[in-house]
């Protein structure tokens with residue numbers, strides 16, 4: 001057996017997938033054959049969920065039925081809500097609160113204990129429930145933490161509008177609803193990124209969808225993955241609060257050997273196509289508000305990172321200033337990423353378990369040689 005070590009599994013093929021593909025040299029992203037640009041400009045998040053979960057874009061009748069099934073699942077049981085309240089009042093980290101609440105949802109779903117973990121219909125039903133309820137959890141957590149009462153979900157609004165309504169207590173205007181829906185489309189799937197792979201590893205043991213999504217949420221939270229969107233905004237705010245020139249800031253950061261959040265990618269060697277679209281939205285929001293401050297600060301950093309390090313922005317770079325200008329609290333940017341990516345997690349879990357094989361790589365052992373290691377009983381050590 002070959003002993004080639006692939007640190008971080010770089011470039012290792014572990015599965016076949018119909019779901020999404022990235023061409024990192026030209027900055028192309030495709031979900032089931034459709035380019036991200038076509039989907040971002042022409043399809044809603046619900047249409048993209050349907051595409052990922054059912055294999056084709058829905059017609060009007062299929063979409064209407066799917067939307068009403070999703071909307072009917074938005075309410076969250078009182079037991080989970082009580083925990084969400086407790087976590088919000090204890091000032092828990094939003095991603096940790098989301099991870100806990102999603103894990104707890106399974107207690108109110110009779111399916112996991114009884115279901116065959118490879119049954120696509122059962123897994124889709126669980127995935128639909130989790131996806132429908134995450135916005136309710138995130139909005140309620142945020143409002144309680146901020147000293148306000150949660151707002152009940154509404155079935156007559158779409159996924160994006162309903163979340164903004166539950167978060168702010170009022171219906172969003174068309175621009176905000178459109179930007180948010182587009183952001184959900186852009187984040188829905190991305191090949192075998194770390195959180196999707198975590199979901200697949202869990203599913204490959206024939207555990208249930210709740211466990212897979214819980215693993216994925218924990219994985220998305222880290223600053224090298226989804227957590228970077230919050231770090232980007234903290235960084236932009238730090239520069240602004242100190243009234244610093246963003247060029248000086250980024251020069252200092254690189255000179256000190258620091259990583260700049262929102263730059264670099266394991267697969268893209270050029271600008272992430274999602275960052276191009278979100279950059280435009282960030283600019284539009286700035287123009288509408290009469291200040292391009294956040295957008296211009298971002299482009300200054302982008303230009304320097306390209307010149308100095310040859311690194312381009314990833315999706316997390318421009319989602320940050322987009323969400324900030326929508327008035328969304330910084331510490332729920334990563335939960336919002338999860339709100340979208342859950343669609344991809346569920347799709348990959350279902351696809352992988354159709355022809356399941358336990359995921360179990362190996363490490364090259366570098367520990368002590370047993371021939372040179374003598375066991376000493378406790379009382380003689």
Ligand SMILES: CC(=O)SCCNC(=O)CCNC(=O)[C@H](O)C(C)(C)COP(=O)(O)OP(=O)(O)OC[C@H]1O[C@@H](n2cnc3c(N)ncnc32)[C@H](O)[C@@H]1OP(=O)(O)O
Pocket residue numbers: 008223224225226228258259260261262263264265266267309311314315316
């Ligand atoms: C949705 C997402 O998950 S998108 C990614 C979100 N994460 C971030 O934005 C965090 C910042 N970026 C990074 O840390 C990395 O680019 C990652 C984790 C995304 C990809 O990492 P890898 O493919 O493992 O690249 P790796 O860590 O080996 O870096 C390669 C080189 O580029 C440098 N580099 C990579 N990203 C950055 C960055 N953001 N800032 C400064 N230098 C960087 C590294 O220091 C390294 O340089 P060296 O060879 O001189 O040591």
Ligand SMILES: O=C([O-])CC(=O)C(=O)O
Pocket residue numbers: 189190191192193194266267314315
């Ligand atoms: O693909 C990756 O490694 C990270 C990423 O951009 C994503 O998950 O959207």
